[in-house]
Amino acid sequence: GENVEQHPSTLSVQEGDSAVIKCTYSDSASNYFPWYKQELGKGPQLIIDIRSNVGEKKDQRIAVTLNKTAKHFSLHITETQPEDSAVYFCAASTSDDMRFGAGTRLTVKP
Amino acid sequence: DTGVSQDPRHKITKRGQNVTFRCDPISEHNRLYWYRQTLGQGPEFLTYFQNEAQLEKSRLLSDRFSAERPKGSFSTLEIQRTEQGDSAMYLCASSLGGLAGVDSEQFFGPGTRLTVL
Numbered sequence: 634g635e636n637v638e639q640h641p642s643t644l645s646v647q648e649g650d651s652a653v654i655k656c657t658y659s660d661s662a663s664n665y666f667p668w669y670k671q672e673l674g675k676g677p678q679l680i681i682d683i684r685s686n687v688g689e690k691k692d693q694r695i696a697v698t699l700n701k702t703a704k705h706f707s708l709h710i711t712e713t714q715p716e717d718s719a720v721y722f723c724a725a726s727t728s729d730d731m732r733f734g735a736g737t738r739l740t741v742k743p
Numbered sequence: 744d745t746g747v748s749q750d751p752r753h754k755i756t757k758r759g760q761n762v763t764f765r766c767d768p769i770s771e772h773n774r775l776y777w778y779r780q781t782l783g784q785g786p787e788f789l790t791y792f793q794n795e796a797q798l799e800k801s802r803l804l805s806d807r808f809s810a811e812r813p814k815g816s817f818s819t820l821e822i823q824r825t826e827q828g829d830s831a832m833y834l835c836a837s838s839l840g841g842l843a844g845v846d847s848e849q850f851f852g853p854g855t856r857l858t859v860l
Contacts, residue, residue, distance in 0.1 A: 639785075667848065676747070676834055676851030677786065722785045730799060731776075731849070733785030 635660040639734025656723035663725040747852035768837030778834040
């Protein structure tokens with residue numbers, strides 16, 4: 634089955650700096666890669682996703698890159714703000730199920 | 744609020760008791776998913792429904808767990824003879840999808856936090 638590894642587990646940056654979170658997956662059949670943000674006491678919320686036929690996608694300060702050959706994908710947040718502080722999860726999905734990484738706790742210091 | 748709702752938000756029970764959780768998806772969504780999340784981990788897939796049909800079940804879903812979606816709208820997840828290891832956040836998500844697969848945006852509810860004493 635699919636196995637998703639996510640790094641780092643914690644990340645602390647200064648406000649205005651960039652943050653990068655990386656994930657690898659094992660199942661070459663995975664074709665959908667969403668990123669979720671989870672705040673305390675809430676369910677995960679989708680922030681950006683990418684499909685296997687695209688190498689990069691950007692939405693304002695957030696971008697995701699996908700390297701299908703190497704089976705890794707990354708989340709880039711630029712100009713970080715304190716409200717970006719949360720736990721971020723990557724996921725990889727086949728037609729049968731979606732597997733999540735263990736999460737990255739991002740702290741943006743003002 | 745037109746998002747995914749879950750009830751109750753918190754449940755404390757004694758070992759051996761049965762518990763039932765409810766999920767109300769976004770009304771036009773035909774797919775509904777259940778996940779379990781433990782502290783410091785990502786959500787783990789349990790099962791999902793396409794309308795009222797349960798299409799996929801994880802190995803994590805032991806025979807003490809049962810999920811239903813009788814009319815293709817809300818869903819219930821029941822855990823029988825709860826164990827301390829069942830303590831976790833149980834998340835429900837819904838999506839609008841085609842005939843099969845899970846490759847579309849899932850909208851998550853706030854979760855039900857279960858504590859088994």
